[in-house]
Amino acid sequence: MSSMVDIPVRSEVPALRAWVEGRMVFLELSDERVLGFPADRFKILRLATEHQLQEVELRLDGRALRWETLDEDLTVQGILEGRFQLPPS
Numbered sequence: 001m002s003s004m005v006d007i008p009v010r011s012e013v014p015a016l017r018a019w020v021e022g023r024m025v026f027l028e029l030s031d032e033r034v035l036g037f038p039a040d041r042f043k044i045l046r047l048a049t050e051h052q053l054q055e056v057e058l059r060l061d062g063r064a065l066r067w068e069t070l071d072e073d074l075t076v077q078g079i080l081e082g083r084f085q086l087p088p089s
Contacts, residue, residue: 012063012076012077013029013030013031013033013076013077013080014029014030014061014062014063014076015027015028015029015030015058015062015063015065015076016028016029016030016058016062017058018056018057018058018065019056020039020050020053020054020056022050023038023039023040023050023053024036024037024038024039025037025038025039025045025053025056025065027065027076027079029076030062035079035080037079037084038088038089039053040086040089041084041085041086041087041088042072042074042084042085042086043085043086044067044070044071044072045067045070045072046086048067048070052067052069052070053067055067055068055069055070059073062076063075063076063077064076065079
């Protein structure tokens with residue numbers, strides 16, 4: 001006999017604002033949380049200058065981060081789920 005398991009529906013929380021301080025990227029989320037992550041946890045961002053990191057933009061109604069000059073996109077949901085490319089340094 002098989003049992004059914006309720007799988008929670010993934011609820012995306014969009015960002016209202018994104019900014020960079022030093023090599024930390026910060027997000028203010030629509031549920032009032034503020035979170036930050038080191039840019040060095042992502043391959044392309046790790047190689048970026050601080051000036052390039054400052055060029056972060058919110059896209060897709062706050063569901064994605066975009067660095068146009070670096071051609072890099074990250075999803076807010078992926079960051080919330082801790083899907084980083086590189087381990088902490």
